[in-house]
Amino acid sequence: METIVVKFGGTSLASASQIRKAAEIIRANEARRYVVCSAPGKRFHDDIKVTDLLYRCQKLAADHQDFEPVLAEVEARFSDIVRELGISFPLDVEFAIIREHLETRHERDYMASRGEYLNSKIIAAYLGFPFVDPAESVCFEDSGELDAERTNHRLFAALATLDNAVVAGFYGARNDGVIHTFSRGGSDITGSLVARATGAKLYENWTDVSGMLAADPNIVDNPRRIDYISYQELRELSYMGSSVFHEDAMFPCQRAGIPINIRNTNAPEDPGTMIVASLPRILPPRTVTGIAGHKGFTSIQIEKAMMNSEVGFAARLLGIFADYNVSVEHFPSGIDTMSVVVNSDALGENRDRIMQDIRDRLRPDALIAEEHLALIAVVGHGMSYATGVAARIFSAVSSAGINIRMIDQGSSEINIIIAVEERDCENAIRSIYESLARD
Numbered sequence: 001m002e003t004i005v006v007k008f009g010g011t012s013l014a015s016a017s018q019i020r021k022a023a024e025i026i027r028a029n030e031a032r033r034y035v036v037c038s039a040p041g042k043r044f045h046d047d048i049k050v051t052d053l054l055y056r057c058q059k060l061a062a063d064h065q066d067f068e069p070v071l072a073e074v075e076a077r078f079s080d081i082v083r084e085l086g087i088s089f090p091l092d093v094e095f096a097i098i099r100e101h102l103e104t105r106h107e108r109d110y111m112a113s114r115g116e117y118l119n120s121k122i123i124a125a126y127l128g129f130p131f132v133d134p135a136e137s138v139c140f141e142d143s144g145e146l147d148a149e150r151t152n153h154r155l156f157a158a159l160a161t162l163d164n165a166v167v168a169g170f171y172g173a174r175n176d177g178v179i180h181t182f183s184r185g186g187s188d189i190t191g192s193l194v195a196r197a198t199g200a201k202l203y204e205n206w207t208d209v210s211g212m213l214a215a216d217p218n219i220v221d222n223p224r225r226i227d228y229i230s231y232q233e234l235r236e237l238s239y240m241g242s243s244v245f246h247e248d249a250m251f252p253c254q255r256a257g258i259p260i261n262i263r264n265t266n267a268p269e270d271p272g273t274m275i276v277a278s279l280p281r282i283l284p285p286r287t288v289t290g291i292a293g294h295k296g297f298t299s300i301q302i303e304k305a306m307m308n309s310e311v312g313f314a315a316r317l318l319g320i321f322a323d324y325n326v327s328v329e330h331f332p333s334g335i336d337t338m339s340v341v342v343n344s345d346a347l348g349e350n351r352d353r354i355m356q357d358i359r360d361r362l363r364p365d366a367l368i369a370e371e372h373l374a375l376i377a378v379v380g381h382g383m384s385y386a387t388g389v390a391a392r393i394f395s396a397v398s399s400a401g402i403n404i405r406m407i408d409q410g411s412s413e414i415n416i417i418i419a420v421e422e423r424d425c426e427n428a429i430r431s432i433y434e435s436l437a438r439d
């Protein structure tokens, strides 16, 4: 039997009417056997996600304050859903357990997970599918790291005998049974793990947009939809903050070679975006697949005469950042110059100590920290065999009167990263998009 794993996000399951749309999509294709659900998200612009309400309850309980009004809001959201779906579901029993937990232990991840747990149980009842609790099959180490292999075996064992199932997204449990969640938006990861474990031919990720866009629509007017994108391109763009899909979620599918289709629950006829290992050859080659930018970087620039002949210089420089547990994002270098680009938040209060260590241990001729930089990634497999792409990027940016502070091209040649001042970020993205990515 062919298998498609479908995951529905919070807005796709925010109310009974949204859940009905999801159910229609599931029933339209019997290969859609395994369903992964998020907690109810926003129904309208100023609404609050159930997960956020649950975090609030937990915080109030931990601070020994009255959590009851917020918990009542959560309960009301679920009872509206249950009533409007016309099913019977023991919400009172479930909420008695949650209340008891809040009064006694109030564990943060346990509370956050209850949105997915309840929504998935309700949707399972509505669809007539068995409910699978990931507390028994998504396994985390005590350190909080996912145990991917054990998870794969456990999910396989839990699902192999079931024709259909609803699995709650976002959480699992540690060895001691304590509930542990992924980072926010983590139901995407659960969906990908279920797809891998069940050998699915496709992982459909249903959300509230018709796929990924070639640039942020808050920056570029009406950017084109990306029809196909490779795992590698997606990785480059999501690292830079392009965020329809959780940045860790593609790895289980990539490993198993399962394509991922981002689709819109509110426009199910739209084909969405396909995320694949390699782009189909029948498509006309596109030079740039997408552009994404991210603010909040600092570049630390070091100059020293004869640096190139000082053996171990780069290792010692990077070692200083490692000593402070600061991850290095980019590391462009010249003959007697090196720059280390790091996330400014990660640098945090260690900034001055790191600068002093560089002065003491490497004795540079000049050392400058340039803050408030934005990195812009221009990504596309087509760039590796097209000539003049870099020249077009630079001329687009310079004709907008913007100074480029750093250039870095990955060895795979599928991305060119430039740094500009934060205030120039949006303009730079717009001008690159118009020149290289609109068609």
Ligand code: ASP
Pocket (backbone or CB within 6 Å): 009, 010, 038, 039, 049, 051, 052, 115, 169, 170, 183, 184, 185, 186, 187, 188
């Ligand atoms: N409900 C969680 C969140 O709001 C996880 C998810 O929806 O994927 O982040």
